[in-house]
Amino acid sequence: MRSEWSGLPVRHVLPQLLSALDEHGVAVLTAPPGTGKTTLVPLALAGLLDGSPARKVIVAEPRRMAVRAAARRMAWLLESRVGAEAGFSIRGERRAGPDTIVEVVTTGVLLQRLQRDPELGGVDAVLLDECHERHLDADTALAFLLDVRATLRPDLRLLATSATADAVPWARLLGAGASPAPIIHASGTLHPVTEIWAPPSRPTAPPHGLRVDPAFLSHVADVVRRALAEREGDVLCFLPGVGEIGRVAGMLGGLDLSAGPDHPGGPGDASGPGVPHGADVPGGIQVLQVHGQAPAHVQDAVLAPGRTRRVILSTSVAESSLTVPGVRVVVDSGLAREPRTDHARGLGSLTTVRASRASAEQRAGRAGREAPGVVYRCWSRAEHDRLPEHSRPEIALADLTGFALQAACWGDPAAAGLALLDPPPPAAMAAARRTLHALGALRPRAAADAPDVSAGPPDTPDAVVTDRGRRMATAGVHPRLARALLDIGPRAAEVVALLSEQLPRDADDDLVAVWRSARRGRDGFSARWRQEAERLARAVPREGGESSGPRSGAGGSRNSGPAGTRNSGPAGAWSDDHLAGMVVALAYPERVARRRGGAYLMASGTAAELPAGSRLGAAEWLAVAVADRPAGSATARIAQAVVIDEEIAEVAAAPLRGSGDEIAWRVPPGQRQGDVSARRVERLGAIELSSAPLRDAGVRPAVLDGLRSEGLSVLRWPPEAAAMRERLAFCHRALGEPWRPVDDASLVEAADLWLEPELSRVRRRSDLERIDVAAALLRLVPWSARLEEVAPERIEVPSGSRIRVDYSGERPVLAAKLQELFGWDEAPSVAGVPLVVHLLSPAGRPAAVTGDLASFWREGYRAVRAELRGRYPKHPWPEDPLSATATRRTNPRR
Known part of the structure; x- marks a missing residue:
C-alpha cells in the first residue's frame, strides 16, 4: 500500500x-x-x-x-x-x-x-x-x-x-x-480560489436549444488566452457540449475548423470539428478535449500530470469525481446541457441552460484542489446572483420510459413505493407507461394470466411487466431500441448502436448514409459504434438462429405486426435501407411520417420538416430517427431519418392503425371555405391512408360545427332575409323577452330552433345556401305575438301608399315623399317607439328628418317649400300642408 x-x-x-x-x-x-x-x-x-x-x-x-x-x-x-x-x-x-x-x-x-x-x-x-x-x-x-x-x-x-x-x-x-x-x-485542504468576473464586453445572444452564439464562444477563447497570460498552471475550461469544445479548441489552435486530420468532428465525434483530442497550440501548450465519449487515452492524459502546460476543455464530466492534476485556473462559460422531453409528441432533446450557482461553485473548486487558484467566470456578478441555486434533478426533466421499465421490473410500475427525493412527474410517468404498453413491455394487471402481450395502452399505473419487457430491460439501451433489437435480431444491432449514440453534429440527415460512413470510419465515433454494436449483437437472445423479422407471441410482440413486407424473410437478407427503416420505425412508430405538402405529418400528429436541400425531400414516407421541436414552434425539425415505404410503416406502426367514420366540417388545404365531409377513413395514427365517401350518414353535427366555425356567412342572406332579421332585432331591443336576440352568436346557438326542418335535409354547403332564411327566421317570433302587429313591414301613409319601414337603426325609420304625408300631423309608433320620419323631395332625396311631424309642418315646412318649389314646380306645395290632400301625383296640367 x-x-x-x-x-x-x-x-x-x-x-x-x-x-x-x-x-x-x-x-x-x-x-x-x-x-x-x-x-x-x-x-x-x-x-x-x-x-x-x-x-x-x-x-x-x-x-x-x-x-x-x-x-x-x-x-x-x-x-x-x-x-x-x-x-x-x-x-x-x-x-x-x-x-x-x-x-x-x-x-x-x-x-x-x-x-x-x-x-x-x-x-x-x-x-x-x-x-x-x-x-x-x-x-x-x-x-x-x-x-x-x-x-x-x-x-x-x-x-x-x-x-x-x-x-x-x-x-x-x-x-x-x-x-x-x-x-x-470531512474537511479537506481548501485552498482559496479567487473570483474574476469576465463578462463579454458586448451583448451576445442567449443560448437557444443547442445553439450557442459564436461570439460568446470567441469570448470564452479570449478569456482562456487571458488566463494563460495572467496565471500559471493548467487551465480547465467548462463548456456545455462537445461541439462547443471543438469550436473553442479550433479558436485556440488557430486551426481550420472546416477540415480535420482524423474525422469530421461534432458532438458525437471523438473531438470537435477538425481538432484532434490532444493538440499543441503555439507556445507549447497542449489542448485536451474531455467528455463522456472521449477515447480512453485522452482520459488517461487528462488525469495524469502533464509534461507541458495544458488547456483542458471539458463538459460537466470534470465538475466532480475526478482530480485533474496541475489545474490552477478554471474558465467557466456558465453553460450546461439539460434534457427536455415533449411527452405529448414523443420528442426529446438537449437544451443549453445557465448553470446553477451550486454547479458554478463545484467548477470553481477544481482550481483549488492542489494549491490556491483562480476562476474566470464569463458572466457578471449581477447575473450570478440571478442564477438558480441548484440544477433541476434529471427525474423532473428526462424521458422516463427507461425509468418506468426499471420500476416495473422491480415490481412497482407506478414507482409509488420507491424512496426518491423527488417523485416522478405524473404526466411524464403516464406517457412512459403508454409507450411501454405499446412496446409490449407492460400489460394491464387484469390480463396477468393472459398471453404475454399488451392488451392496450391504459393510463393506469396498475400494470405488470411482461417477459418481453424484462428482456428489453436487460438490453442496456432505451426500451424503444430494445424493442427493435428483439423483434429483428442481431443484425439490427448496428442500427440500434447508431441510434443509442449521440451522432456527429454534421452527420447526414440520411441515417443509412451515416451508417455506411460509420462502417468505413476510423475515428473515435466509429470505434465506439463498432464496440457497442458487437455488445448488442451478443445481447440478443437467439431463438433458433437469425430472427426472421418482426415477431409476435413469446418471441416478440403483436404490437410489431406481421412481417408481411416485400423484404419479409430472414433479416440477414434485407437491404440496408429496409433494415434501417424497419429498426427506426419499430423503435419510434409514432414518428412514421408521410409527405403532406412541403413537409411531413408524423403518426403522432406533429408536423415535421427536413433541412433545406435534404436528399430525403422527395420521399413519400420516412421513419424519423432523431427530431426535436424548437421552443414556441408547432413544427418539429428532422435531424435523421430513413426512407421507407407504406408497407414498412404499416408493419411497424400496426398498433396505431385504425378506421372509422369521420363526419366533420372540413376546410380543404389552401381554401377558406369548408364543407361537410362524411367519409370512412383508414389511418395510421394521424396519417390518412385512404378514404371512401359515406352515404346517408347523419351530418347534422358537422353542419352545426360549420355554422359555429364560419358563422352565418354559410347561409344566403337576400335583402328580405336581412330585413326580417332587423325587424326581429328591433323587437328584442324594444320589448325584450320573449323576443330572442338575433346577433350572430345567438342565432348560431339557436340554430336547432330556427333552422329546422331545413337542417335535417342538409348534406353539403350548397344545401345551406338554398335555405329560405327569411322564412326560417319567422320561427323565432314568440307564439303569443304577431310580428306584423308588433313591427309591421310596411305602414300606410295618407296618400294610400304602403311604405316599408327601415328597422336597421336604433329607431325605426319611415322614408316617404313629403307630398304623400300632407294632413298627417303625427306619425304612428311601432312597439311603443315613435317612427323617425325622413321627408323626401319629389326626386326621392332627403329634404328633412323629424321625430315630431306636427312641429315640422309649423316650423320647418316653410323653409323647405321655399327651397324646393321652384325646383319642382309640377308638384303641389300648399301653404297649409295640414289641410291639403296627400297625393302621389303631380299637379294637373293647365
Missing part, C-alpha cells in the same frame, strides 16, 4: 464513518473534491487499509470516465493492477476477476445487477458517489438499494457521498422513515 493515502484528508473521519455504518448500516459522507472520498473510503470499507477481513464493496459512479479513473487510482494506491483487488465494470467492458474486492461500476450497470440479483449476493457494502448530481440512474439505484435493505438484506451497508454540504435530505431518505442516517463531514 502506497504511503500517499495517509495524506488524504478523509482519513481523519474514517473511524467515525466505519463506526456509523457498523451501528446504523447507512450513512452520508460529505467531503470536498480531492479529499479521497471516492478512492480511500472504498478501500477502508473493504478492509484493505487495516488488514481486517475483506469485505466486497461496490462503488457506483454516474459517469464511465469517473469509473475508470477511480479504479486506476485505487489500484495505484494498492500498488496493484486494475482488475486485481480493484476493478471496474462499464457497459461493454469489465476489468474485474475473482480476487476483486472493490468494483467500481456505473449506476446503469448497478441497476442491471440489482435487477438480476436483488440480494447482491456476496456484496457487503455499496457506495453511491456524487449523489448531489441527481442523475436519474443514481436516484433509482439508491431507491432500489433502500428497498433491498428494508426487505432482503438488512445487513447491506449503504453509503451516499456528496461533494456538497447539503446532506440533510439524503440523511432523511437513508433513514427510511426512522431517525435520519448519520452525517459525516
